[in-house]
Amino acid sequence: MPFHFTRRAAIATSAAALLGRPVMAQEPVMHEVQMLNVDPDNPRARQVYIPRILVAQPGDTVKFVSVDRGHNSESVPEMMPDGAENWEGAINDDIEVTVSVPGFYGYKCTPHASVGMVGLIIVQGDGMMDNREAAQGVRQRGRARQVWDEIWEEVDGMDLA
Numbered sequence: 174m175p176f177h178f179t180r181r182a183a184i185a186t187s188a189a190a191l192l193g194r195p196v197m198a199q200e201p202v203m204h205e206v207q208m209l210n211v212d213p214d215n216p217r218a219r220q221v222y223i224p225r226i227l228v229a230q231p232g233d234t235v236k237f238v239s240v241d242r243g244h245n246s247e248s249v250p251e252m253m254p255d256g257a258e259n260w261e262g263a264i265n266d267d268i269e270v271t272v273s274v275p276g277f278y279g280y281k282c283t284p285h286a287s288v289g290m291v292g293l294i295i296v297q298g299d300g301m302m303d304n305r306e307a308a309q310g311v312r313q314r315g316r317a318r319q320v321w322d323e324i325w326e327e328v329d330g331m332d333l334a
């Protein structure tokens with residue numbers, strides 16, 4: 174029924190215009206996070222995720238790529254939004270994680286968390302800030318504490334709205 178289709182489309186268009194958003198939902202994106210022994214831009218930084226802060230949209234996939242051996246990605250349950258699924262990759266495995274719940278996702282390399290191999294995924298959308306404080310409030314150990322301080326400071330400077 175072309176008439177109904179057109180009318181519905183027109184309503185959707187005006188609603189989207191009111192919200193200041195594009196009419197069509199964004200296509201899901203595949204992001205990559207590299208697991209590395211050395212940061213290519215800073216040889217003094219060892220055991221790193223690049224990028225260590227990633228901004229994604231609900232429905233996107235994050236692929237952790239085992240560029241160097243000996244690493245994995247494991248979500249930190251206390252640093253996950255309510256309702257989001259935890260993950261635990263095996264050492265040396267590339268894994269793909271689809272993120273659907275807005276919020277802050279903290280993760281770590283199981284063998285290297287204590288030397289600061291940690292990272293953050295921020296999924297934008299309604300409720301994004303709900304676990305922001307809880308994630309930052311998690312007690313960190315060793316070098317991870319310093320890295321998380323740097324991460325949260327960087328997050329504070331980001332325009333995430």
Ligand SMILES: [Cu+2]
Pocket residue numbers: 220243244245282283284285290
């Ligand atoms: Cu590692």
